[in-house]
Amino acid sequence: MNESHGKDRAALHDEFMAVWGNPSGWRALTIVNHTAIGIRFMVTGGVFFLIGGLMAMLMRTQLALPEQTLIAPKLYDQLFTMHGTVMMFLFAVPILEGMALYLVPKMLGARDLLFPRLSAFGYFCYLFGSLILMSSLVLGIAPAAGWFMYTPLSNAVYSPGPSADFWLLGVTFIEISAVSAGVELVVSILRSRTSGMGLLHMPLYCWYILVMALMIVFGFPPLILGSILLELERSAGMPFFDVARGGDSILWQHLFWLFGHPEVYIIFLPAAGIVSTLLPVFARRSIVAYQWIVLAVIATGFISFGLWVHHMFAIGIPKLAQAFFSMASMLIAIPTGIQIFAWLATLWTGRPVYHVPMLWLVGFLIIFVAGGLTGVMLALVPFNWQVHDTHFVVAHMHYVLFGGMLFPVIAGLYYWLPHFSGRMPSDKLARWGFWLTFIGFNTTFLVMHLTGLLGMPRRVYTYPAGLGWDLPNSLSSIGGFITAMGIAMVLLDIALHFRFGRPAGTNPWQADTLEWATDIPPEPYNFISLPAYPMRHPLWDQPDLQATVAEGRHTLPEIEHGRRETWGSDAVTGRVRDIIHLPGNSWLPFYAALALSVLCISLLIRTYSLALVAVGVSLVLLLRWSWINGAHPLAAPDAEVMPGYPPLHSRTFDSPGLWGMVVTLLADGALFLSLLFGWLYLWTVAPHWQVPETAPLAWMPLLISGALLTVAVICYIRVVQRLREGLDSHLRGWLWGISVLGLLHCGMLIWVWADSTLVPTQTAHDAVISVMLMNQLFHSGLAVIMTVLQAWRVACGYVGKAAPYELAVVEPWWFYTVVIFWVSFAAIVLLPIAWGGA
Amino acid sequence: MISPYNPFQLALGLAVWIIWFALMYGALSYACEVAPPPAEHGPFTWINVALLFSTLAVTGFLLYWAYDCWRAASAGDRRNGSSHRFIARLGMGINLIGAIATLSLGLMAVLLPPCL
Numbered sequence: 001m002n003e004s005h006g007k008d009r010a011a012l013h014d015e016f017m018a019v020w021g022n023p024s025g026w027r028a029l030t031i032v033n034h035t036a037i038g039i040r041f042m043v044t045g046g047v048f049f050l051i052g053g054l055m056a057m058l059m060r061t062q063l064a065l066p067e068q069t070l071i072a073p074k075l076y077d078q079l080f081t082m083h084g085t086v087m088m089f090l091f092a093v094p095i096l097e098g099m100a101l102y103l104v105p106k107m108l109g110a111r112d113l114l115f116p117r118l119s120a121f122g123y124f125c126y127l128f129g130s131l132i133l134m135s136s137l138v139l140g141i142a143p144a145a146g147w148f149m150y151t152p153l154s155n156a157v158y159s160p161g162p163s164a165d166f167w168l169l170g171v172t173f174i175e176i177s178a179v180s181a182g183v184e185l186v187v188s189i190l191r192s193r194t195s196g197m198g199l200l201h202m203p204l205y206c207w208y209i210l211v212m213a214l215m216i217v218f219g220f221p222p223l224i225l226g227s228i229l230l231e232l233e234r235s236a237g238m239p240f241f242d243v244a245r246g247g248d249s250i251l252w253q254h255l256f257w258l259f260g261h262p263e264v265y266i267i268f269l270p271a272a273g274i275v276s277t278l279l280p281v282f283a284r285r286s287i288v289a290y291q292w293i294v295l296a297v298i299a300t301g302f303i304s305f306g307l308w309v310h311h312m313f314a315i316g317i318p319k320l321a322q323a324f325f326s327m328a329s330m331l332i333a334i335p336t337g338i339q340i341f342a343w344l345a346t347l348w349t350g351r352p353v354y355h356v357p358m359l360w361l362v363g364f365l366i367i368f369v370a371g372g373l374t375g376v377m378l379a380l381v382p383f384n385w386q387v388h389d390t391h392f393v394v395a396h397m398h399y400v401l402f403g404g405m406l407f408p409v410i411a412g413l414y415y416w417l418p419h420f421s422g423r424m425p426s427d428k429l430a431r432w433g434f435w436l437t438f439i440g441f442n443t444t445f446l447v448m449h450l451t452g453l454l455g456m457p458r459r460v461y462t463y464p465a466g467l468g469w470d471l472p473n474s475l476s477s478i479g480g481f482i483t484a485m486g487i488a489m490v491l492l493d494i495a496l497h498f499r500f501g502r503p504a505g506t507n508p509w510q511a512d513t514l515e516w517a518t519d520i521p522p523e524p525y526n527f528i529s530l531p532a533y534p535m536r537h538p539l540w541d542q543p544d545l546q547a548t549v550a551e552g553r554h555t556l557p558e559i560e561h562g563r564r565e566t567w568g569s570d571a572v573t574g575r576v577r578d579i580i581h582l583p584g585n586s587w588l589p590f591y592a593a594l595a596l597s598v599l600c601i602s603l604l605i606r607t608y609s610l611a612l613v614a615v616g617v618s619l620v621l622l623l624r625w626s627w628i629n630g631a632h633p634l635a636a637p638d639a640e641v642m643p644g645y646p647p648l649h650s651r652t653f654d655s656p657g658l659w660g661m662v663v664t665l666l667a668d669g670a671l672f673l674s675l676l677f678g679w680l681y682l683w684t685v686a687p688h689w690q691v692p693e694t695a696p697l698a699w700m701p702l703l704i705s706g707a708l709l710t711v712a713v714i715c716y717i718r719v720v721q722r723l724r725e726g727l728d729s730h731l732r733g734w735l736w737g738i739s740v741l742g743l744l745h746c747g748m749l750i751w752v753w754a755d756s757t758l759v760p761t762q763t764a765h766d767a768v769i770s771v772m773l774m775n776q777l778f779h780s781g782l783a784v785i786m787t788v789l790q791a792w793r794v795a796c797g798y799v800g801k802a803a804p805y806e807l808a809v810v811e812p813w814w815f816y817t818v819v820i821f822w823v824s825f826a827a828i829v830l831l832p833i834a835w836g837g838a
Numbered sequence: 839m840i841s842p843y844n845p846f847q848l849a850l851g852l853a854v855w856i857i858w859f860a861l862m863y864g865a866l867s868y869a870c871e872v873a874p875p876p877a878e879h880g881p882f883t884w885i886n887v888a889l890l891f892s893t894l895a896v897t898g899f900l901l902y903w904a905y906d907c908w909r910a911a912s913a914g915d916r917r918n919g920s921s922h923r924f925i926a927r928l929g930m931g932i933n934l935i936g937a938i939a940t941l942s943l944g945l946m947a948v949l950l951p952p953c954l
């Protein structure tokens with residue numbers, strides 16, 4: 001019994017479950033809680049791993065002996081394309097995101113992520129996008145141009161039919177999910193840490209996830225843009241990558257690898273975060289060089305964006321430019337090396353115990369160091385040319401991704417298994433699983449380095465006998481099947497442990513981080529009371545934390561108000577600033593993702609009228625989503641908090657919504673910069689770039705349109721400023737006025753476009769300008785819609801002096817819209833004049 | 839220069855590096871497109887000189903910022919002591935890594951002709 005509120009543990013639990021509980025049956029689709037969503041991501045990702053693995057086994061069966069005809073060349077092309085796509089987009093990123101969604105709030109001492117509906121929406125986008133993509137395999141029309149879909153192979157001439165469209169639309173849909181999770185994780189890590197948890201106390205895993213999430217925010221937009229452009233080329237004939245009409249197929253490679261190389265580290269960093277979390281627990285000491293590791297993680301995140309051209313060494317770029325990227329590729333070994341030495345030092349100075357997760361960690365260290373070394377070899381241009389497009393590259397990639405990602409993930413799976421289920425795995429089965437996988441993996445891929453050095457190209461469905469490739473291929477195939485047996489053993493162990501595993505107790509590994517202070521398995525609310533603990537190892541410092549948390553002895557144990565609440569804290573110091581109230585279960589994320597999947601399918605089958613309906617329905621659903629917020633009766637109609645507590649976030653100007661908007665705009669900005677890069681790249685490099693003799697757009701009306709937008713933005717900034725000063729007179733009128741200005745700007749822009757001489761199917765020049773205009777109209781139109789909505793909410797009493805945060809959330813959108821307008825204006829009107837063209 | 843205790847220090851040095859790198863790569867491609875110097879000049883061209891100059895300038899800035907952060911980390915901050923020292927120390931490291939990365943890439947301009 002806790003004297004402070006006179007309730008026992010069971011009563012508190014019941015009250016919290018009334019607010020936080022998850023429904024069952026069909027209504028389980030409405031769950032937004034991070035624990036449930038994280039598990040869904042992981043389980044779905046696990047299923048796709050098995051599907052991707054099955055495709056690998058089929059390919060290894062085909063290659064086991066020379067001149068086999070088990071699999072036809074066309075199917076083989078589909079298999080290697082889908083194997084790569086499934087493993088990268090449907091397994092690796094989602095399972096790591098799922099793990100992060102599950103763990104991060106618990107490690108931070110929070111009750112949930114800050115945008116729970118976004119988590120659920122992201123999951124359904126991932127699920128539906130994956131199903132759409134996988135349906136192509138079932139229909140026998142799967143993409144077959146390789147997982148990086150190089151143009152011109154993937155264009156409408158060389159990949160006719162819908163196969164490449166499945167990839168472009170399906171992957172873009174899945175990327176919405178990835179970016180959603182990225183935004184969610186960044187804001188949650190920065191704004192929802194428990195009281196007193198400064199950045200310097202944050203668990204290392206959360207540092208890794210913070211960097212990974214920011215990398216997703218900046219790294220995925222170039223591919224999203226590339227996919228949109230290629231799909232526009234395939235379906236509407238806009239020639240961005242068609243050399244004859246002023247495009248350039250190399251632009252696709254740049255956009256793809258601007259995403260693709262950071263992607264490797266987006267996958268590696270969370271896995272390394274698992275290593276940095278588990279090693280100290282099993283070494284039974286704190287991690288060596290915490291700050292050095294944080295430094296290395298941040299450095300890895302940045303440097304990984306400077307390596308993309310090392311995937312393009314064979315396309316013919318100047319040697320000096322190759323030297324830049326070669327050097328940058330070697331530089332990234334330094335932060336990785338720092339982490340490896342810190343891990344070794346932790347083991348060296350600790351008292352390690354070799355439980356099952358440690359086996360996988362040791363396996364990781366061996367395999368990843370080997371993969372890292374072949375990575376440095378590949379960074380050397382002459383060697384890279386020598387082994388380009390051979391099995392050596394395939395072997396290197398699997399050493400880095402299988403060893404660098406899957407081994408730590410399985411270590412983490414075993415480590416947190418008791419957390420998921422409350423039971424322990426079988427030691428014997430687990431060890432069998434490890435050794436079979438470790439031996440099988442090295443038999444497959446160590447030998448494959450030799451196959452590559454002997455000259456065997458990748459992506460060939462068979463090979464003639466007598467070239468020296470027979471034996472290594474047979475060994476690799478045998479190794480592949482041994483690996484499959486190992487993975488099967490791990491799965492069997494996991495399946496059996498739910499029934500036969502011994503109960504885990506409260507903290508079975510004697511871990512130090514806060515996720516072990518929840519109930520095991522955890523309840524939807526995570527913590528009855530939120531521990532204020534400015535230390536790096538809360539459970540080592542206070543082993544009874546789980547009991548005192550459950551008894552409500554720490555902070556924010558009140559639930560009578562019926563709101564889902566967690567602390568909102570300062571991004572640096574972790575001092576509590578506000579109480580963040582979170583939305584409850586909802587059908588909206590499911591329906592919105594469903595509407596978007598209808599949009600995706602209608603684009604695939606080119607039924608554009610249905611696509612327009614789907615866009616309309618999605619918009620209505622998303623606006624309804626934003627309606628249930630702030631002071632809405634279903635959110636937090638009254639601002640009542642306990643005496644001495646900080647205000648609710650919706651009664652402040654610095655809400656998580658504002659942070660979410662800013663992070664979203666960072667992703668949006670990365671997409672816009674990629675488009676700008678494409679424009680400048682084509683202008684400079686495309687061999688048949690064509691500029692019209694007269695300017696395609698009337699610059700004066702465009703200028704007036706920009707002026708209207710600028711006035712609207714200045715007015716909006718003024719409105720928010722007045723609100724900060726406590727003045728909300730004529731608020732609704734101001735918002736309507738701004739909306740009218742924005743609408744006039746949009747109308748003028750449409751008129752300029754309609755009056756232009758642009759023929760977007762004729763030249764890449766006109767196609768890029770058209771995309772810039774579309775981008776501008778999208779942002780300007782949405783700004784108007786959001787402002788109209790705000791004016792309406794002011795009338796309903798949901799927004800005003802007492803609940804001002806939503807207006808502050810929309811402000812950066814307006815600001816961003818005006819910035820991209822003038823940058824676009826400079827790029828499409830001023831640059832050609834300066835260049836001396838039209 | 840932003841304060842050494844500002845959390846943007848965790849990104850500043852390497853953000854400057856990546857922007858410099860992207861601009862340098864873009865400028866190199868553009869220069870080679872519009873005014874490629876003769877290959878027989880080797881690395882002794884105006885393009886290499888310009889690249890080297892930008893390298894040294896950016897490296898100098900980043901080293902200065904690293905020094906500034908180091909001084910701040912040593913001095914500490916009375917109000918938010920440990921948190922701010924943590925930021926300043928990491929900021930020093932980030933700026934230093936940015937400087938090393940800039941210099942190691944830029945020095946390639948001493949060795950190779952720009953457009954070959």
